[in-house]
Amino acid sequence: MKTQFKLSLLGTSLLVGAASLATPAFAQDQEQDQAASGDSTIVVTGSLISNPNIERAAPVNVTSADEIDLLQSNVAEEILREIPGIVPSIGSAVNNGNGGNSFVNLRGLGSNRNVVLLDGTRVVPAELQGRFDLNNIPLALIERVEVLTGGSSTTYGADAISGVINFITRQDFAGLEATAASQITEQGDGHTVRFDVTTGANFDDGRGNVVLSVGYQTADPVYQGDRQIGRNTIGSVSGAGAGSGTSVPSRLTVTGLGTLQIDPTGNTLVPTYAPFNFSPDNIFQTPFERFNIFGAAKYEVSDGIEVYTRGLFSKNTVDTIIAPSGAFGIGVTIPLSNPFLPAGIRNQFCNNFDFNAAVDGIQSLTAAQCAAAATAVNPTDPNYRTVTTALFRRAVEAGPRISNYQNTVFDYKLGIRGGITDTIDFDVFGSYGQSDQVQTIKGYTLNSRVRDSLLATNTATCLSGNAACVPANFFSPQVGGLTPAMVAYLVGESTVQTKTTLAQARATISGDFGVASPWATDPISFAVGGEYRKYTAQISSDTLAQSGDLGGAGGAQPNVDGGFDVYEAIGEIIVPIVQGKSFFEDLTLEAGIRYSDYGIDAVGASGYSTTTWKVGGSWTPVTGAKVCGFYARAVRAPNIAELFSPQNTGLTSLTRDPCASINDNGVRINAGPTGAVRDACLAQGATLANINSINLPIAGQANATTGGNLALNPETSNSYTVGLVLEPAFIPGFTMTVDYFNIKVTGAITTPSPDDALDACFNAPSATNPACTVIRRDPITGGLNGDPATTPGLFTALSNLGRLATDGVDLTMNYRRDIGFADLSLAFVGTWTNKRTFQSTPTDIVRDCVGTYSVNCDQGIQPEFQWTVRTTLGFEGVDVSLLWRYLDGSTFENFNPARECGNQPRPAGATPSPNLFCGAAPIGFTSQEDFNTIPAYNYFDITTRFDLLENLTVTLTVQNIFDKKPPIVGSDAGPVAFNSGNTFPSTYDALGRRFGVQARLRF
Template sequence: MKTSRIAQFKAGSAPLVLGLALIASPAFAQDAAEDESNQDIVVTGSLITNPNLEQAQPVTVVGAEEIDLQQSNVAEELLRELPGVTPSVGSAVNNGNGGASFVNLRGLGSNRNVVLIDGYRLAPAELNGRFDLNNIPLALIERVDLLTGGASTTYGADAVAGVVNFVTRRNFSGLEVNLSNQLTEEGDGHTIRADVTIGANFDDGRGNAVFSIGYQQSDPVYQGARDYGRFGLSSASGGGGGSGTAVPSRFTLGTGGTRQMLEDGSAFSGVSLYRNFNFNPYNVYQTPFERYNMFGAANYEISDAVEVYTRGIFSKNTVDTIIAPSGSFGVAVQVPINNPFLTTAIRNSFCNGNGISAADCAAAANPALRPGDAAYRQVTSALFRRATEVGPRISEYTTTYFDYRLGFRGGVTDTINWDVSGSYGQSENLQQIKGYTLNSRVRDSFLASNTTSCFSGTAAGCVPINWFGPEGNSSWTPAAIDFLNEVSTVRTTSTLAQARATLNGDFGVASPFGSDPISFAVGGEYREYSAAQNSDLLAAGGDLGGAGGAAPNIDGGYNVYEAIGEVIIPLVQDRPFFQDLTIEAGIRYSSYSIDAPTSPSYNTTTWKVAGSWTPVDGIKFRGNYARAVRAPNIAELFSPVNTGLTNLADDPCAVFDDAGVRIRANPTGELRAVCLAQGATASTIDSIAQPIAGQANSTGGGNLNVGPEVGKTWTVGAVFEPDFVPGLTMTVDYYNITITGAITSPTPGDAISACFGTNPTSPAAGASATDACRIIRRDPLTGGLNGDPNTTPGLFLSLSNLGRLEASGIDFQLNYTRDIGFADLSVAGVLNWQETSSFQSAPGGYVRDCVGYFSSNCGQPTPEIQWSVRTTLSFESFDVSLLWRHIDGTVYEGQAADFAARGFAASGRALFNGTLPASAGSLAGTQENFTTIGSADYFDLTARVNVNDNLTIVGSVQNLFNTAPPLVGGEAGSTSFNSGNTFPSTYDSLGRRYVLSAKIRF
């Protein structure tokens, strides 16, 4: 076959394959990818491969071999095994999962990295600008490159923590069918995956086309199906946890505090203790998921100097999140004293607690009274009651996604190439919300003229409900259930239109002391983002019970014009102690325009310098410094101020825990003054309970005045290929990423400490008059930080450019291959030592370093050391491989030596340490320390058999030793990560699993 100008261009252009730079520079991994594309069997790769040997910036690579052996069903599973990749929202997240999967590099946030396919951005999934990993076409992925540190010079805003680049197989020819089946040892969590890929070269090799279609389906794994998840455990006591929004109902009784109904519904219980609701069995460790995806790509040499290429992605994903029943989560209701379902004992309790005399109470009991009558009386009470009769809350997220790209490339001269391309993509997510009761309907159902009719002025079709009676009482008719709940929808659409033109190659001249020519790239890029969120019932008011507030309508966008320049200069080559000395530099200028009349536009500049020095064979030193910039996304700019939920384990004003057990004395002195200033009343201040299930109300939103944040990244490291150990490659790199002017909100702990100080039980004199205290607003009925979002703003967590983030540590990577006679041995591993993972919400505030800790402020565990090592023995037609993943131990943030300085009283709320009581069900009697998570080691054993040239069968046992996840209860971290008494995104909550797959090739 002839060698055209285009073929030469493809063989030497790293940007098309690696996506690591816009400079044309050789890289071993590119050759491997090109070689593989002309073979039916995947060339052996490894977890750590050769981009580290060719780049000045450290790159971790998940190669074709690792992809094949891991037997992952979705892209997030490929990345979760790597140290340095912090678990983010994905399939293990139930409460807080919006139907997408994201990646979080270095714990800096899933909105601070860019996900690419073949070096190009794709349309984001939502208003935060994040790409959904569920849209990655796994069947065509050759490898995954993770570039650490600021990459904004090459990829623009968002790439502050780095980039994840999924590289597709190139010039695929033939037919390939992949079938996979997975099942847990418990017989649940069934997952199937099927992919068919077909490709061909045509017109004497001038063109290639490939098309792949895939399907995947996963069944749910309920937390109730595992011993460690069956019962909700309290992180504070180790006993029964769960939620104070329970069954039977719980009401506030004015000066009588909060009381729960007796089981038979005849009267209130005589003590403040109440039975928490065990929501765990309703929740899931694995969200049910169904996906259809298509990927097509083609390229054709129009002439010897011009090639056209195109790529299209389409997917449709459906994710169901299932959580415990809805209900009234402290909603204020008006209870008529003549409500037909009130017993005499219940009526008298309401009257006594609200100062209604016995005579007035008896007169108001007349069933003929109506609002406006002189004797009519009603009391305001906060209702806490699960509507278990309605069933679980289910959100069905259906995402339709497409992204299409078209481009042309060719050569200007023998050494200079051009590339022009454009793309457009759109993601549409439709959330159908089922099983939620409406707070307004709950209120109306109390306004009953008799057991079958409501007062005039209530909603059409109003059905009275006996909220005082036992669960499932006769008032819960199908008509009542139908009246209480409605199907609600939230539609989120995001788009990205982009165009890029680059000119890259070399000048044809070299440094006086070098042999390779100086390379360069210049170019321009344009991107236009738009996003909108449209809701019906959730648009305002937060009417859905337990939905955490409103989902307001949002519409916004911005565009950016950019100019790019990069250069690579081999300064010295083939000299003593200077086998190679190369420097790199790059700059990107960006001009942003926000689609809002009052929002300022702004310009940013990012740049980088890097270098590598090879003094002798077998060792290379490398370093990089970059100034990266992240512009605010659409959610950060345009989201209206709204009240939702955050995580807070300890309210300093609370005197009872979530089960009504007294935990401290009534507030006195300045503490009492603070609680009253925040909205507690004289009748509630001595009965405030801890936030329900560790969740408190919080108010925040976007801010059109926030500007770009700046990240400064530097890395320094070395690559070793010792001649005396053939087949061994090692890399070690130190990284430091510091983000100033970070677009952040305070943590709940920051908001509490700003008001109450380092000892919340004894705040400073005058604290009650400070803005930091008065901006916290409590429920007027209970004095707590839960309640109706329309009346209880809770904590104020405003968005600003005042934050500071830092992540630093060391990555160590090893790759070793050797023929040991009877087999080929391959060992590939990557280890991360995390030095710092810190956050400061405002200058002068506490710098919270989460390394070695877990808490609701840190969100999830941040281990100091993690590693993944794969060892493989390859025989003639059979491979056996063992993956060992290690996660270092962590402790609860409350155990930190500087706990008080972190904004908590040293004598404050500690997690449980002891023997689990009978309320813990099947775990009763076991010793657990909720303050400490020990180190965890997971092993996956895989066997692969090449039956013949057309068939490969892979069998795998994941979590070989059935290692159970650590127990920490339900309030030890943020809700999105602390679920089912553990952290299911970090630790394996499914148990041992069996995977069998087949690959058929023709």
């Protein structure tokens, strides 16, 4: 086909305004690479127009196969994590909050606001938010990865608010390539293995090509307890040993006294003294196993007509491992004649609980009544008495909580393309993909069985009448109180199945009109077409998962069933205005428009339509200098989770509560709420019995209720980029691109941050303020933790009231030259992010999360400055390459160093600041640490690659060669999904120095 855009594997995208991260492999024979992969039909990221003269106005960041080879990455998410401008999202370092998938978060605007493509086409998403699982990318066949910033909905449809990530595979591969790679940390754990075999052949005199790639990857877990930083749960405020109030020994709520803990003797309840150290049981690297197959074929059935197809199959297993389950503040009823109840604790119950609600005040039992109740084993006995309390007890005897995710994905595409005329082509394809996940939940105690096991008056049977029930001893002061028989009864196993599908079809006609501007030589190019996409998704939970009965699972997992489809019309045009003139080597304009009509698969739900568009241009005044500009209107339609998820109570990160007077360590921090704050707390469900003894959220987590909203509309973004590309003739081998980006999202589909939900009430507290009464507390403890069935907690509704914005500058510089004894290559890619703001509703504060961390910055760490520099020396048959990664420092939100940091004592009577810890050495460390700031970080990796034989290349890598330790911020300085093991392991290396080796055999 005459208008196909063909370039070699090593062709540079800098000529089209791209910013290349890649470094060439000098030791690799270029002709050999081209022979192995053949010419490639280039997918122009950001356009549907196929024309060899296209020069895009939008900047593209390119990571080549050579850079992927040097990085020695096991999965695609690890590659993207290294690119400035991409904020680490859910991946291998996320344990608590990892749903068995890996995603990418471009510009920090959320992993659901970009589109991941494979050869310019969407692939079936992995879950209900419409996100593609990066674990399914066939790395062995990836030629390059292109990242396009800014609204791209005109080209790719909804979701491309922050841009697109396009994985482009090698075309016309011929030969055999086998790769084996392994990595291990210096401490001997975290072993990863990767095998890939790729074979391909051209046939029928080059009219056809077929390629098949088979791969296998595996990774071993790294436990947080195997690193110094993760051996103890460190309180971000105190620096002392911290953790969860759900611990061993048990904690129980006593009327008027708050939540107390069984003392070491096991006979009385005292203020909390032993929170549970959950860090060492969690992991810094999730165990992972994957098998994948990727195949592609094409055949020219006649002159200018080609049929093509590709298929992807992947099966992977991911395990997440977190600290043991237990009773997380659930309400339980305990007979005073419970056989395991110590006499001292019974007496405390008798003296403090109300046993006659008909009379005002606490009606306690006398000593004689208490003694009689201790022997009353039959509920019909007049002396039989019970107390209802909140139980916090970690079932350590049951082992860790494990979620095993079995993911199976297939996606198939079939198309035909060809020439209509010598200058106009057509391309028609259809594809269908399906993703199936089975989550098996193990090691969880059941709340209902905990309640049954406590409702007992002998050691053999329970009062519930359930013959299988085993009375359990929750009153032992040490681990071991729960026997194997008790554990076997308490623990249950549950499954949740998730299925998503994507059916799509697209037809385009592209080429040129055969006419040009009077001042240009290249003709006007265009593309027109139509597209259809149909999404469906279902979650099918077993009865146990739906009930919310799993202890510490964060709430129920209700069934979900939904879908939507969209019909779209597309048009793009590129017009060279002036070419080959003085001061106008090239002046080109481009524009595009897409109309989309959505239908929602729900009774009573109305669809909607959207129109997106883009305009841009590039001006080359002289050879070697080009100015580019681009403006786009993009949309993101609500996904299936946002539309169809039922209201459900789960967990959110939260470290404060204006109603609380006792911290997570059982230390009283104030006398209790007063005035309007007290009124609001009571209106939320606190009682006179617990109002002065409410605990802060346990382990920095609180209940929160949210759900889908069929009334949601698409969110809209306006984005623009302005850039400069330089290839000065007086510096041979040097290229530079600099691009300013600006993205604003209005009508954003968001929920309030935890602090926003609290502030909406407590900035104007009252018993009648709807923002106060919508918050619902545990009726037993008055706190925001507890049984989801009785404690909805915060209400974080989805709405179109949010606003997001980000802007900054990308800078790329590449330099290559022969320095005599070697070939030198320097590649710099950096991003300065000026801001990334979030406002959940028009009345909430505008929060800027660049260089800031807190529970409200829920996208992880995004430094203000971030860059990578790769320096490569190419000798005869050997490459030596050094990668330098720089992350600018970050600061805790609301940090005020003038108040108390620098290890200066707080002035007498001063109000405590919201600062985190900045005092003595935290537990497990010998030096003082400032949790309020994270310094700038520099990481260095070194790679040596050499040709051992003519067809055998060996690559040796040392990552984090100086064994840089991650920053310490404690356990509750940010959202749980990213603040784990007292640091932010998705951003900073928690594993330490690692060694890798790879062997690649090619024929």
